Amino acid sequence: GAVVSQHPSWVICKSGTSVKIECRSLDFQATTMFWYRQFPKQSLMLMATSNEGSKATYEQGVEKDKFLINHASLTLSTLTVTSAHPEDSSFYICSARDRVGQPQHFGDGTRLSIL
């Protein structure tokens, strides 16, 4: 149980384009979803937290207009990287939790490469 699916697993696109990453909870309802960014050989850095039906809460230093997060249903959250540039290349990972006090379950990440 507690499976989180992320799509796509890998995307390459040209600088200036926008990229959407989906995060789905397959066998539970995710009231809260989290988006992380991970650079090679580094730890996970939280970008934002979203509750279903509410606006996302962004961490300090994360541009909300650059990284658009939508959590429209209890099983789906999306992260859109707008006007992506090479410095946005990274490994993006989502996690989901069904209710307060329960652990976060992580997806397998999306490797984003901007040329």
Added chain:
Amino acid sequence: QQQVKQSPQSLIVQKGGISIINCAYENTAFDYFPWYQQFPGKGPALLIAIRPDVSEKKEGRFTISFNKSAKQFSLHIMDSQPGDSATYFCAASKTTGFQKLVFGTGTRLLVSP
């Protein structure tokens, strides 16, 4: 206040040996301490977690030791196997509010055959 310090950065252990990874936290409001295992190109997977009301928790070959007064906790992997070779992250959070996880810097474990 929000940092979780993790050591060592990397670790090489022989097959059958004990792997030990240590973490220290500063925020006394943290009351949930999970360990995650991450393989290359994959997301982290929850390995084991502990709350501060116990000093030790064991699940199979994995044990968490927790020292509340020292604000430290550690992961012990007994009878380490080559398949355990991965990056391990400790983390800490509160169990109220958003329960945001603060991750340690990670330990790359290599278990030699």
